[in-house]
Amino acid sequence: MGNAEKFSQDAVLRARVLLLGSEEPSLRERLGAYRVLAEVSPRAYLPKLVDALVERAGQLGDPELHVALYGEAAAAARRFDADVPERKERLDRALRRYQHALFAVGRRTEGRAARKELVEGRYGALAIMLAEEGRHEEAAELYGRHIVPGEGDDVSPWTLVEWAAELDAAGRQEEALEVFARVVDDHRHRVAEDRGPLASLVWKLERYAGMLLTAGRRAEETAARREALALLARLAEGGEPVSWSDIRAWWTTLLILSDRPSEPAATPDAPLPPFGVHLFHGWSPDTRDDYLASIPALERQAAALRESDDLPGLVVTQRRLTVRRALRWESDGGNAEESLRPSFDEGVTLARRLTTDPGALARALTDRSMFLLAVKRYGEAHADFAEATALQGDAPIVTRT
Secondary structure, eight states: OOOGGGSOHHHHHHHHHHHHSSSOOOHHHHHHHHHHHHHHSHHHHHHHHHHHHHHHHHHOOOHHHHHHHHHHHHHHHHTSOTTSTTHHHHHHHHHHHHHHHHHHTTOHHHHHHHHHHHHTTOHHHHHHHHHHTTOHHHHHHHHHHHSOTTOGGGSOHHHHHHHHHHHHHTTOHHHHHHHHHHHHHHHHHHHHTTOSOHHHHHHHHHHHHHHHHHTTOHHHHHHHHHHHHHHHHHHHHHOOSSOOOOOHHHHHHHHHHHTGGGSOOOOSSSOOOOTTSOGGGTOOHHHHHHHHHTHHHHHHHHHHHHHTTOHHHHHHHHHHHHHHHHHHHHHTTOOOGGGTHHHHHHHHHHHHHOTTOHHHHHHHHHHHHHHHHHTTOHHHHHHHHHHHHHHTTSSOOOOOO
């Protein structure tokens, strides 16, 4: 493997002496030595070079140097022999940082190429990339080839939701409902055995009901909403029967998924978030940053619509804005309820004014109910959802402000 004749023997000797000396060389000095020795003894020194490049880039604040160093690390990791320990882990680490660095300096085409290399052979990650580019049929087919029908116990509910979202986006509504029903049924069983939180089942039932409504399956939609309402009543009376860790990721993921119809269609040149996928489960850096960076523009748009008294447009824009704020709130830790609640309150206030569209009020009340559930205000959540359900003709109205 060696190729010492291409390099100065003095350079090789200096590198070896540096590393074997009695004093610990600096990271910068070690990096220079590894660059030389990786060419003459690649099996021994390529892994050290990759690690040093990643570490050095982490010490620097220059985005262009990040691109250069992480790119060099990825190139070095690709040269590993197949049996080098942690070969895949080192290459993945370098590629993950390289694609982030490329996106950070606006080199999106190269960043997405690095991401494609990173996810190669991982169907879920590849499907998420296809979803971001609006290639929903391909993403749905990819999930379908790897998920065995009827074997939900071996498939994460997160993956099933992703699959259902892509089926729905591809226009395969009935198939999407079948997959999402598996998610709901599985959680029902978990709740019955005290292995799943009631709140998560409510969120899933609410999203399932929305899908049933779109499909025109009114009786099943009504049953799903009534089941969710009964669970909220149980929570309002006694809270969660078992203590759970933070489960709000389910709330934000399903909230964002519900808002997809108000967003433009994704394309390879104008990617969007993979609706149905949680932020930390594989969003590309560019889609994440663009989605959250659109908050100020939507705030300006909402102000202009308020000024022109365009109430229908304002209701839609306010919801798009609230959904983004909810994602930012949850990803930042979601500790200050008061920082997010005004967005949901305003949505309800605006929808009450839009008397020509009772569906808008039902949507706004449901949105606020699901948020209140996330912050464990179970009584208020139940009251909001009861009113929303009544507006759809399923129960007596309980009016709230």
